Amino acid sequence: MSDISITPPVEKAPQKKAISPLRAAxxxxxxxxxxxxxxxxxxxxxxxxxxAPWITPQNPYDLSQLSIMDNNLPPGSESFGxxxxxxxxxxxxRDMLSAIIYGLRMSLIVAVTATLCALAIGMAxxxxxxxxxxxxxxxxxxxxxLQLSFPAILVALILLAILGKGVDKVIIALVIVQWAYYARTxxxxxxxxxxxDYIAAARGLGLGHxxxxxxxxxxxxxxxxxxxxxxxxxxxxxxxxxxSFLGVGVPVxxxxxxxxxxxxxxxxxxxxxxxSVYPGVALLVAIVAINLVGDQLRDVLNPxxxx
Amino acid sequence: xxxxxxxxFLMSASAALALxxxxxxxxxxxxxxxxxxxSVDPHYHNLGPNxxxxxxxxxxxxxxxxxxxxxxxxxxEWEAVDDTTWRLTLREGVTFSNGAPFxxxxxxxxICRIPLVPDAPSPFTLYTRAIAGLEAEDDHTLIVTTDGxxxxxxxxxxxxxxxxxxxxxxxxxxxxxxDGCTGIGDAPASAEFNDPAFAIGTGxxxxxxxxxxxxxxxxxxxxxxGDAPAWxxxxxxxxxxxxxxxAALLAGDVQMIENPPTQxxxxxxGDGFVISSGLSNRVIYIAxxxxxxxxxxxxxxxNPLQDARVREALALAIDREAIQQRLMLGxxxxxxxxxxxPMFGTNPDRPAIPYDAERARELLADAGYPDGxxxxxxxxxxxxxxxxxxxxxxxQMWTQVGVQTEVDAKTFSAFIADRNGFNFSxxxxxxxxxxxxxxxxxxxxxxxxxxxxxxxxxNFARHSNxxxxxxLVEALQTVDDAERERLLREASAIAMDTFAIVPIHxxxxxxxxxxxxxxxxxxxxxxxxxxxxxxx
Numbered sequence: 001m002s003d004i005s006i007t008p009p010v011e012k013a014p015q016k017k018a019i020s021p022l023r024a025a026x027x028x029x030x031x032x033x034x035x036x037x038x039x040x041x042x043x044x045x046x047x048x049x050x051x052a053p054w055i056t057p058q059n060p061y062d063l064s065q066l067s068i069m070d071n072n073l074p075p076g077s078e079s080f081g082x083x084x085x086x087x088x089x090x091x092x093x094r095d096m097l098s099a100i101i102y103g104l105r106m107s108l109i110v111a112v113t114a115t116l117c118a119l120a121i122g123m124a125x126x127x128x129x130x131x132x133x134x135x136x137x138x139x140x141x142x143x144x145x146l147q148l149s150f151p152a153i154l155v156a157l158i159l160l161a162i163l164g165k166g167v168d169k170v171i172i173a174l175v176i177v178q179w180a181y182y183a184r185t186x187x188x189x190x191x192x193x194x195x196x197d198y199i200a201a202a203r204g205l206g207l208g209h210x211x212x213x214x215x216x217x218x219x220x221x222x223x224x225x226x227x228x229x230x231x232x233x234x235x236x237x238x239x240x241x242x243x244s245f246l247g248v249g250v251p252v253x254x255x256x257x258x259x260x261x262x263x264x265x266x267x268x269x270x271x272x273x274x275x276s277v278y279p280g281v282a283l284l285v286a287i288v289a290i291n292l293v294g295d296q297l298r299d300v301l302n303p304x305x306x307x
Numbered sequence: 308x309x310x311x312x313x314x315x316f317l318m319s320a321s322a323a324l325a326l327x328x329x330x331x332x333x334x335x336x337x338x339x340x341x342x343x344x345x346s347v348d349p350h351y352h353n354l355g356p357n358x359x360x361x362x363x364x365x366x367x368x369x370x371x372x373x374x375x376x377x378x379x380x381x382x383x384e385w386e387a388v389d390d391t392t393w394r395l396t397l398r399e400g401v402t403f404s405n406g407a408p409f410x411x412x413x414x415x416x417x418i419c420r421i422p423l424v425p426d427a428p429s430p431f432t433l434y435t436r437a438i439a440g441l442e443a444e445d446d447h448t449l450i451v452t453t454d455g456x457x458x459x460x461x462x463x464x465x466x467x468x469x470x471x472x473x474x475x476x477x478x479x480x481x482x483x484x485x486d487g488c489t490g491i492g493d494a495p496a497s498a499e500f501n502d503p504a505f506a507i508g509t510g511x512x513x514x515x516x517x518x519x520x521x522x523x524x525x526x527x528x529x530x531x532x533g534d535a536p537a538w539x540x541x542x543x544x545x546x547x548x549x550x551x552x553x554a555a556l557l558a559g560d561v562q563m564i565e566n567p568p569t570q571x572x573x574x575x576x577g578d579g580f581v582i583s584s585g586l587s588n589r590v591i592y593i594a595x596x597x598x599x600x601x602x603x604x605x606x607x608x609x610n611p612l613q614d615a616r617v618r619e620a621l622a623l624a625i626d627r628e629a630i631q632q633r634l635m636l637g638x639x640x641x642x643x644x645x646x647x648x649p650m651f652g653t654n655p656d657r658p659a660i661p662y663d664a665e666r667a668r669e670l671l672a673d674a675g676y677p678d679g680x681x682x683x684x685x686x687x688x689x690x691x692x693x694x695x696x697x698x699x700x701x702x703q704m705w706t707q708v709g710v711q712t713e714v715d716a717k718t719f720s721a722f723i724a725d726r727n728g729f730n731f732s733x734x735x736x737x738x739x740x741x742x743x744x745x746x747x748x749x750x751x752x753x754x755x756x757x758x759x760x761x762x763x764x765x766n767f768a769r770h771s772n773x774x775x776x777x778x779l780v781e782a783l784q785t786v787d788d789a790e791r792e793r794l795l796r797e798a799s800a801i802a803m804d805t806f807a808i809v810p811i812h813x814x815x816x817x818x819x820x821x822x823x824x825x826x827x828x829x830x831x832x833x834x835x836x837x838x839x840x841x842x843x
Contacts, residue, residue, distance in 0.1 A: 063706035068629050270570040
C-alpha cells in the first residue's frame with residue numbers, strides 16, 4: 001500500500017480506463033468552466049503579486065517616489081513627470097494601479113503565510129488529538145471549541161489591541177484565529193482513518209507514533225484540509241482587509257487592499273470614487289476567484305458529491 | 308370634485324415641502340456637532356465643545372469676539388489700579404434665567420467653586436490661580452488682587468461663565484480665601500448641571516433637555532440682558548461621523564454643521580449651501596525630541612535632532628503650500644510662528660517657513676548626515692483636520708531629502724498616551740491658544756518644562772532655552788501691553804530662529820449652513836447658535 005495516496009478509498013468501481021487518480025481529479029476539476037475561470041484569475045493575481053516590483057509603474061511604498069502634488073487625480077490623468085495614472089491617484093499621490101497590485105501582494109502574503117502557519121499548527125493538533133484520543137483529545141478539542149465560540153473578528157481585534165500594529169502582528173492574529181478550523185477538520189477525518197486496517201498494520205509493524213501519525217494517517221486526511229485551506233485563504237484576505245480598514249492592520253505607509261479602501265472611503269461622497277472602488281473590486285475578484293476554486297476542489301475531493 | 312381636492316392636497320403638500328426644503332423654519336436652529344460636550348457644567352472640562360455650549364447658558368465676566376478681542380460681558384469695565392490690583396465694574400440690572408438678580412456674590416462664588424469641581428479632566432484653575440483676593444466693594448464693584456503682576460487677568464476672566472450662588476446652595480455671605488472660601492455650602496457635582504432646573508445662568512439661552520449622545524435642546528432666555536437672539540429654540544445633535552453630518556445638512560435635518568470635510572466643501576457650496584471659514588488660533592506643528600540621546604524612533608546612539616541645523620533642514624523640507632493646496636484644499640494658512648498675525652505677540656513681518664529641499668540637504672550634510680537617517684513620525688489620525696494625511700505628506704517630503712520616515716498613526720487617545728510617555732522622536736500635534744495671545748503656545752510648547760512655574764506642560768520635545776524662558780516669564784509679569792508684546796515677539800522670534808519647534812500651518816475652521824444663514828467664523832472655533840443670523 002502506498003504511503004502517499006491522496007485519494008481516499010472510493011466505494012464505486014474504478015473507471016474502465018486506468019488513469020492516475022491525480023489526473024482524474026484534474027479532469028474532474030476542469031469540468032466546471034466557472035472554476036477554471038476562477039483558477040486563471042487566481043493564477044494571474046498571484047503572478048502579478050509576485051512580480052509586482054517589475055510590472056508596476058511606481059513603488060507605492062517608496063515615499064520618495066510619491067508626490068503630494070499628484071494627489072486625487074482621476075483615472076487616466078497624467079503626472080507632472082508625464083506618467084499616466086490609469087486608475088487615478090489616492091490622497092497621498094500614489095498611483096492606484098501600482099498601489100492595488102502592491103496591496104494585493106501585501107494581502108496575499110499576509111493571508112497565505114497566516115494560512116500555512118495555521119494549517120501546520122492545526123494539523124499537528126488535530127492529528128495528535130485523533131491519534132491519542134482520551135484526555136489529550138478532550139483537552140485540545142475543548143480549546144478548539146472555546147476558540148470557535150468567539151467571532152473571528154473580535155478575537156483578532158483584541159489580539160491586535162494587545163500586540164500593536166505591524167504586518168507580523170496581523171499574521172500572528174490571523175494564525176491564532178484560524179488554527180482551530182484545521183484542527184477540527186483534521187481530527188474528524190483522522191478519527192475515521194484511524195480505525196482502518198492499514199493503520200493497525202503499521203502499528204503492528206512496530207512503527208513509532210510519530211511515523212504512523214505523519215507518514216500514514218496524515219496523507220489520508222489531506223483532501224478535506226486542502227478544501228478548508230483554500231476557503232480559509234479567502235477568509236484570511238477578507239479578515240486582513242477588515243482589520244486594515246478599521247486601522248489596526250498594516251502600517252499606513254504600506255497599504256493593503258483594505259487600507260486602500262479605507263483611505264478612499266471619506267472621498268466617496270465628494271466624487272473621487274476611484275480611490276475606494278478599484279481596490280474594492282480587486283478584493284472582490286480575488287475572494288470570488290479563490291472561493292470558486294475552493295468550491296470545485298470540494299466537489300472533486302469529496303467522494304459523497306461524486307456524480 | 309376628486310380632482311380639485313387632490314390638487315388642493317398637492318398644493319398644500321408642495322407648500323409644506325417648500326417650507327421644509329427651505330430648511331429654515333423661523334424659530335428653531337438645528338446644529339450638527341462634530342463632537343459632543345462632556346457636560347453642561349461650565350467649569351468641568353476646558354474643552355472647545357463644552358466652552359461653546361456654556362456660552363449659550365452662562366455668560367463670562369468678559370466676552371471675546373470672533374477674533375478673541377475682549378468685550379464687556381457681565382463686567383462693563385475693568386482697570387488695573389496697580390500692578391496687582393484690578394477693579395471690575397459689574398453690569399447692573401442683570402437677572403439669572405430664574406429671575407434672581409446677578410451680584411458680586413455670584414462672581415465670588417463661581418471663582419470659589421472652580422477648584423472644587425470633582426474629577427475635572429481639565430479644570431479652569433489654570434485661569435483662577437493668579438487670584439489672591441476678591442472683595443466686593445458693593446453689589447456691583449469687585450476688587451481683585453493677584454499674587455503677582457497678572458497682565459492676562461482679563462483674558463483669563465473671559466474663559467469661564469458665572470453660575471448662580473443661590474441655586475448652587477451658597478449662604479447669603481460668600482467670602483473668598485485662597486485656603487478655602489466660607490459660606491459656599493457643598494459645591495455641586497458636575498452631573499447636577501445636566502438638569503435644566505440647576506443649569507441657571509445669565510446667558511441668551513436656558514437648558515431645556517440634555518440627552519447624552521442624542522441631543523441638547525436650548526430655549527431662548529427672555530431675561531437675557533443683551534439683544535434677543537433670532538432663534539426661539541436651538542437643538543444640537545452630536546453627529547461625529549463627517550459623512551453623516553454632511554448628509555444631515557444636505558437633507559435639511561440640520562441647518563448648520565461643524566467641520567465639513569475639506570473634500571466635500573466644493574459640493575456643499577455647489578448645492579447652494581453657505582460655507583463660513585476663518586483663521587483659527589490653532590497651529591499644527593511638529594515637535595522634535597531634543598531631550599535624550601539616543602531617542603526612540605531613531606537608530607543609533609546619537610540624537611541628530613539636538614542639532615539646530617537638522618531641525619532647520621526638517622523644517623525647510625516641508626512644502627507647506629503643497630499641503631495647503633493639495634490636502635487642505637485652501638483651508639489652512641502656512642505658518643511661520645505658533646499663532647497667526649495679527650494676534651497679540653506675533654511678528655507680523657515674519658513669513659511662513661519657506662520650502663527649500665536643496666538647502667535642507669546641504670544642512671543635513673553640514674550636520675554630518677549626508678545620507679540622512681531613519682525616523683518615526685507619530686501622529687493622531689482623528690483629531691485635527693486631515694492630521695493623518697498631513698503626516699504622510701511630511702513623511703514623503705522628509706524622505707525626499709534623505710530622512711527615511713515611517714508614520715505611526717493612531718487614534719488620539721492612544722497617541723496621547725505614547726506622546727506623554729516620550730515614546731516619539733517626532734510627532735505632529737496641534738495647539739489652540741485659548742487666551743488668543745502668544746504666551747499660550749510659547750508657555751505650553753516651548754518653555755522649559757517646569758511644573759512649579761506652570762510652564763512647558765506640553766513641551767514633550769523637551770526643548771530648553773533660557774533666552775526664551777526669561778523673556779516669557781518677564782512678559783507674564785508685565786502689565787504694560789506694549790512692553791509685554793515686545794517681549795513675547797522677541798521670545799517667539801528666538802524660538803523660530805532656533806527651530807525649537809516646527810510649525811506647519813494654522814487651521815481654518817469651517818462651518819456649513821443652510822442657504823440664507825450667516826455665521827462669522829470664530830478664531831476660538833466655538834459654534835455659537837445665537838450668533839447665527841438670517842441674511843436678508
